[in-house]
Amino acid sequence: MEQELKQFDVAQLAHVEIYTPVPEETVWFFKELLGMTEVEREGRSVYLRSYEDHYHHSLKVTERNEPGLGHVSWRASSKNALERRVKDLEKSGAGKGWIDGDLGHGAAYQFVTPDNHNMEILWDVDYYQCSDDKKSPLKSRPEKRPITGIPVRRIDHVNLMSSNVNRNKEHLMNDLGFKLREHVVKNDGDEIGAWLSVSPLVHELAYMEDATTSEQGLGRLHHLAFWYGFPQHLHDLSDVLTEHGIEIEAGPLKHGVSQALCMYVIEPGGNRIELFGDSGYLIFDPDWQPVKWNEDEVEQAIIHYGAPLPDSYFKYGTPNVKAPVKN
Template identity: 55%
Template structure:
């Protein structure tokens, strides 16, 4: 009989993301006009937004910056006690940065980085969104009614990060925070990409290799629709408005999710999920391992077009050796 390792269940979910944009007004317009998200607050150089089924005050913060990229990813714990336990665990790795008093939409948060330098924070206290006049819905289990513009996304789903050393970052997320490796790609015995979660989802975070071993990059953030037809609807809308679509509606083999990839005006890649693939309900789920040689045409795209070189090689901030996206 194999020895079962007791899981760490202290981290509950991805609470919100901050992205950096050199064109903040255009970035906000993209998420509101086309993806139907609502602006919930503005402060300084930042704008806060939520999707209509997000329950928290905000799940996306867009901050003006010289370059596109990741501002930070925030993880909510299951309790104040769980927060303290994970903070102590992160401190022991030497990657902790310290506490902040909070931000719009949440209370005190502990800031840290991955081994690759991706900024992150842990928190527990959150503010729930209270619908304003005209936003109320008759659905008591939804925070606001469905927006009447664009093709509205429903909730934040996950983040994908590029890393100079995937295995090192994967091990940190597993050992310090309790993430479980759901699927992975190996090449010559080394893990080069991984999909990890703390819930029943296939992933709330993924790591893939940065081809030039440049650390700390964002590959994409993802919002969820739940219905594959919505991908064709949003693709139609975006193409008619000259928004660059890197990968048209498609289906991944890894995760089995219906997906598409576009670029918001600030330069960050955004994935849109037509559904989130399969759910993992098995408590002793064994990591699904793909050999790199089997991934093209099977793992990346199961049904749909081949992924371009830019998808494999480009993240934000953009650096000289990367493959430039072509329009």
């Protein structure tokens, strides 16, 4: 039964920490253009959330000399589930140990992926409590929809660059119970990309091949995604970004993989942010067979319709390392 339970032990993506060399500009971007709420500041970090994120924060922005991923935080389905996952992480050697917590949550167990992306898993979280004047009559919404910018509704997923998609994917499946939903596979069997989830979402995490890494994983971030749910908001945001000098790298476009209607933006600190403009499709079939796209279907997998992706999409990540390109 423990094996049966594993696939349900991680409940969701709780929050992500990103680094930025220009915290004021990065925070301005998330607050003024994406309509996120600043919850708290401490040291070199600012804690932010979308208006339908329920916990203390879903985004932690930390000042650093280079942009990139701080860490990814997963919430377990229960205290027991957390213990089961920690046991497996310890066994596999990925585990690093417990921390007491951070603003917004209690004890968390830290681990590292084969590619050196820092992650943690936790149970104790603080719920966001807004002031009375910000309470929404929509009781399932923890705060009124902001009237600033084009406000994102919630955090959606993270996409990480990987020196070895297969190895990193296996780790998440074995230690954390993620399910493979879609993948793009080369003729030699290597995976170019893998989309994994613990819920009916197609992915809370994707791994994409990092053409510029050396053998040793570099822990780079491809993008962090926030969710709108409505296509018009991508158009609205595109208008706003263009008028405020923020680079739209690609989109609006629709992916074949995940059916995401989306766009990609480079925030002032250099990190790529995806905005998700519809719900994509949801997977309720408990016996879902991963969608496999072959090497000759890559284009179809990447673009169902809309803008082609620029070269930068396949090479640029943060930090923007100048490592030798493979092959």
